Each structure stands twice: as structure tokens, then as C-alpha cells.
Amino acid sequence: MYTDVLIIGGGLASLYTALNIKSDLKITIITKGDLYRCNSSLAQGGIAACIDKEDSYKSHIKDTFIAGNKFNNLQALNMMVKTSKERIDKLIEFGVFFDKYKNGKLKTTMEGGHSNRRILHAGGDITGKVIMDTLISNVKKRSNITVLDNTMAIDLIKNKNICIGAKVLNKKVFNITSKHTVIATGGIGGLFKNTTNTSISTGDGIALAYRAGCNLKNMEFIQFHPTAFYSKEKGKKFLISEAVRGEGAYLKNKFNERFMLKYHKRGELAPRDIVARGIYKELIDNDEECVYLDATHLENSFIKKRFPNIYKKCLENGFDMCNDYIPVIAVEHYFIGGIETDFNGLTNIKNLYACGECANTGVHGANRLASNSLLECITFGYNIAENINNNPYKDKYILDETYNLDNWDFTHYKKKIQCIMDKDVGIVRNKKDLLKAEVKIEDILNDFNKHFYSKDFF
Amino acid sequence: MILINIFIVKIFFETLNMATVSKLIIKACLKREESLGCHYIEK
Numbered sequence: 001m002y003t004d005v006l007i008i009g010g011g012l013a014s015l016y017t018a019l020n021i022k023s024d025l026k027i028t029i030i031t032k033g034d035l036y037r038c039n040s041s042l043a044q045g046g047i048a049a050c051i052d053k054e055d056s057y058k059s060h061i062k063d064t065f066i067a068g069n070k071f072n073n074l075q076a077l078n079m080m081v082k083t084s085k086e087r088i089d090k091l092i093e094f095g096v097f098f099d100k101y102k103n104g105k106l107k108t109t110m111e112g113g114h115s116n117r118r119i120l121h122a123g124g125d126i127t128g129k130v131i132m133d134t135l136i137s138n139v140k141k142r143s144n145i146t147v148l149d150n151t152m153a154i155d156l157i158k159n160k161n162i163c164i165g166a167k168v169l170n171k172k173v174f175n176i177t178s179k180h181t182v183i184a185t186g187g188i189g190g191l192f193k194n195t196t197n198t199s200i201s202t203g204d205g206i207a208l209a210y211r212a213g214c215n216l217k218n219m220e221f222i223q224f225h226p227t228a229f230y231s232k233e234k235g236k237k238f239l240i241s242e243a244v245r246g247e248g249a250y251l252k253n254k255f256n257e258r259f260m261l262k263y264h265k266r267g268e269l270a271p272r273d274i275v276a277r278g279i280y281k282e283l284i285d286n287d288e289e290c291v292y293l294d295a296t297h298l299e300n301s302f303i304k305k306r307f308p309n310i311y312k313k314c315l316e317n318g319f320d321m322c323n324d325y326i327p328v329i330a331v332e333h334y335f336i337g338g339i340e341t342d343f344n345g346l347t348n349i350k351n352l353y354a355c356g357e358c359a360n361t362g363v364h365g366a367n368r369l370a371s372n373s374l375l376e377c378i379t380f381g382y383n384i385a386e387n388i389n390n391n392p393y394k395d396k397y398i399l400d401e402t403y404n405l406d407n408w409d410f411t412h413y414k415k416k417i418q419c420i421m422d423k424d425v426g427i428v429r430n431k432k433d434l435l436k437a438e439v440k441i442e443d444i445l446n447d448f449n450k451h452f453y454s455k456d457f458f
Numbered sequence: 459m460i461l462i463n464i465f466i467v468k469i470f471f472e473t474l475n476m477a478t479v480s481k482l483i484i485k486a487c488l489k490r491e492e493s494l495g496c497h498y499i500e501k
Contacts, residue, residue, distance in 0.1 A: 032468075069494055071494060152468055152471060169464065169467060169468060169471065170464075171464055172464075188483075190476060191476050191479060191480055191483075202472045202473075202475050202479075203475055203476060203478075204472065204475045206475075206479050207474070207475035207476075207478040207479050208475075210478060210479075210482060211478070218486070219483050219485070219487075220486035220490050221494075221496050222483070224496065273495055273496040273498070276496070277498060336495075337486065365495060366495020367495035367496040410470060410473060411466075411469055411473075413476075413477065414469070414472070414473050414476065417476045417477055417480055421480055424484075425480070425483060425487060427498065428498050428500050429497070429498060429499050429500065430499060430500040430501075431488065431499070434487050434488050438481070438485070438488065441477055441481045441484060442481065445477050445478070445481060448473075448477065
């Protein structure tokens with residue numbers, strides 16, 4: 001199978017890139033599940049952009065730089081912030097309806113680490129879903145875009161240092177050759193027992209890129225979201241948006257104390273890493289299983305209108321946000337490291353791009369500021385599209401081999417990896433545990449090599 | 459070769475990818491010995 005542009009992944013980075021590519025290019029999007037099942041759809045709080053007269057680029061850059069521990073790529077960050085209004089305008093052009101006041105002005109909210117109200121939101125607290133639903137309907141209208149659901153890329157195909165497509169798996173294994181390939185496979189939440197990600201976020205794009213020889217960067221930076229709803233059930237935890245704290249909710253321990261003021265002058269609105277570690281410390285010190293989010297002092301009608309989705313989900317789990325404290329813990333949320341790219345989303349392999357959570361553009365530094373992730377997707381998605389539009393690539397490779405595979409059973413390894421990562425590579429790490437974890441993971445990889453990977457199934 | 463259960467094959471690649479990325483994360487964590495941002499090392 002041949003396509004001009006192959007996009008691996010089906011979240012915001014993928015769709016925004018596809019929709020900005022010229023309509024005379026044939027685009028194929030492959031997704032492991034379907035377009036409705038991605039982390040972008042789960043984004044609640046919103047998307048940060050400097051659109052208000054009272055806000056400034058300087059302030060957004062400064063906030064991102066502080067949250068990122070001054071480890072950010074300032075050039076990339078400058079570019080992202082300064083083009084944010086144009087990228088948002090494009091989303092509006094695609095039909096995304098952000099929440100507005102009666103006078104038509106876009107509503108903005110506050111979140112941790114931001115010094116101004118610059119977070120746009122949609123549907124109250126379902127911003128990601130509103131954006132994704134709108135872009136999916138745009139994609140469906142575009143005859144040059146084909147979406148292959150339940151299709152997973154298993155390796156990239158290279159000719160010297162040029163990427164010419166990928167081996168993919170659906171009902172069989174086959175090659176898709178392409179002039180340009182974009183990896184937009186999202187995060188790594190599946191590596192952990194507790195995560196806010198969809199279960200299909202298993203770091204596939206990063207592993208593909210690594211096997212193909214891509215440079216990876218800042219792999220140690222994993223963000224843990226401070227407030228995921230706590231339940232004894234393991235697995236995916238639903239998120240209680242940072243915007244709830246942004247609108248005034250408090251974090252309290254079992255003694256009913258607002259503990260975050262002990263750790264940071266911004267209290268509940270300190271950067272996420274500080275809040276996550278504050279919660280971790282409270283749990284250890286007080287031998288607690290969770291801490292509590294208290295929004296009971298906020299107006300009931302405001303809570304229901306501003307956070308309809310969170311309110312409903314809490315209620316389904318037996319907690320009324322208007323009257324009850326919500327049990328929360330910090331869980332894996334966002335991968336900051338990833339495939340190293342330049343401003344155009346290009347990797348060190350020719351014609352191979354990476355975008356979104358799987359990429360490391362440098363904008364987030366060592367810790368991502370809330371609501372900058374969707375902005376990064378559309379900023380670099382647009383740049384990738386422009387680069388593809390302006391760089392027609394003439395060679396066309398056709399590889400029409402197809403493959404079938406044998407059946408093996410190795411399902412127990414997934415849980416093993418999740419246990420290791422949760423226990424030894426979590427919010428607080430130490431060298432001894434990391435070394436132990438390294439040995440355990442090497443053992444698993446050796447098993448793969450010994451038993452399966454050396455088999456010639458490609 | 460006959461395709462028996464494609465679901466199992468998918469899990470194979472997912473698990474391999476998970477192990478690969480875990481290894482790379484741990485190596486990066488070990489390399490950065492000082493705490494920075496959301497990488498926090500207890501001494």
C-alpha cells in the first residue's frame with residue numbers, strides 16, 4: 001500500500017497535522033484503536049493561549065519557563081507562545097466552539113503555574129472531546145484522508161537514513177510506504193499501573209523510533225497529575241482537572257489541613273511536580289491512601305455548570321462535589337521526554353516527523369505547565385504540515401510484501417512491567433531502586449530476544 | 459505461517475515496546491543524578 005503521508009496515531013497532533021496538509025496529498029492515518037479513543041479526548045481543563053489583552057506573551061513564556069525549571073528550549077517556546085492565537089483561530093475555523101460569554105468574548109480560566117487567566121475551554125470541562133469530535137468530523141469530510149482503525153505500526157521502514165513508511169499490523173502484517181511519515185502515538189501511561197491515559201498508550205511510537213535509530217531526549221521526565229480520582233480499583237484513574245483548583249478548590253489531608261501552603265507559596269496552584277510531591281509526602285507522613293479535594297465552599301450552581309463532566313463522574317462514584325470532599329491521588333499523566341525534533345517536527349531521520357506527547361520539542365523543559373500539551377500538538381502539527389506542503393518528495397517506494405505471524409502467549413509481562421515502573425520509577429525515585437528496576441526490565445527484554453524477537457517474523 | 463490470533467501478536471509488540479521504553483526511561487533516570495523538574499531523586 002502506498003500513501004503520500006503516513007500518520008501513526010489518531011489524537012490531536014495527528015488530526016491537526018492531517019487537516020493542515022494540502023488536500024492533493026494522499027494521507028493515511030493509522031490508529032491502534034479508533035479516533036475516539038485517545039488521550040487528547042480526555043483533556044478536560046483546556047488549551048493555553050495568549051489571546052487576552054490583559055495577558056502577554058512574556059507572561060506565558062515566563063510561567064512555562066518557571067514550571068519547566070528553566071530547562072526549556074526558549075526558541076521553541078517563544079515560537080509556540082507567539083503563534084498560539086493563530087493556531088487557536090485555525091481550530092475555530094475548523095468549527096471548534098470554545099466556551100464564550102454572552103458578549104461573544106472567549107472565556108478563560110486559571111490553572112496551576114499560570115499567572116493569568118489564559119486557558120480556553122469547551123463544553124465546560126470536556127475541552128479535548130469537543131476539539132477531537134470537531135476535527136474527526138472534518139477528517140471524515142476530506143476525501144484525501146483515509147483512516148485505518150485497529151491498525152498498529154510495528155516497525156518503521158528505512159532506506160539508508162530515509163524513512164519510507166512502516167510495517168503495520170491489523171488482520172495481517174503489511175507495509176505502508178510513504179513519502180513522509182509522522183509519529184503521533186501519544187504517551188506512555190500504559191507502562192504504569194495507575195494512569196490517567198487510555199490503556200493503549202504503551203509508548204509504541206517512541207519504541208519504533210528508537211529501533212529505527214532516532215535520537216530520544218529527556219526520557220527521565222514523567223509528569224504525575226496531582227489530582228486523579230482515588231479508588232481502590234487499579235488501572236485508569238479519571239482526572240479531576242487542575243481547573244477545579246484553578247477555580248478555588250483546596251487540597252486537604254485527613255486532618256482537614258490545607259497542606260500545600262507548607263510546600264509552595266502558590267499553594268494548590270503550584271506547578272504540578274511540586275503538588276504531586278506534596279501529596280506523596282502527605283501520604284507517607286500521615287500513612288494515608290489518598291488526600292482530598294475540597295470544592296464545597298464554591299457555589300453549587302457554578303460547580304455544576306463549570307465542571308459538568310467531573311461532577312457527574314464523581315457522583316457516579318458516590319461523591320457529590322458540592323457537599324463531599326473528593327478523594328484524590330497523584331498518578332502518571334504525561335510524558336515530557338520523547339523523540340527529539342526540531343521546529344518543524346523533524347527527527348534525525350529524513351522524512352520522519354514526530355508530534356505531540358511522543359515528541360520532545362523542548363517547550364516543556366523538565367516539567368510541563370498545565371494546558372500547554374494541546375497547544376504543543378497544534379503548534380508543531382501545523383509546522384509539520386507546512387514543511388510537508390513545501391517539501392514535495394519525489395522518490396516513491398513500493399514494497400508490496402505482506403506477512404503473517406505465529407501465535408505466542410506472553411501476556412503476563414505487561415503487568416510485570418507496570419509493577420516495576422509504579423514501584424521504582426514513580427514520583428520519588430532513588431538510585432538503588434532504579435538499578436534494581438533496570439535489571440528486571442533487562443531480564444524481560446532478554447526473554448523477548450531469547451524466545452521471540454530473534455525469530456524472523458518481519 | 460498461519461495467522462492464529464492477531465490480538466496476541468498485538469500484545470507481543472505492545473509489551474516489547476513497553477519494555478523498550480521502560481529501559482530507556484530508567485537509563486535516563488540513572489544518568490541524571492540530581493533532581494530536576496518532575497524527575498525527583500531521593501538521596
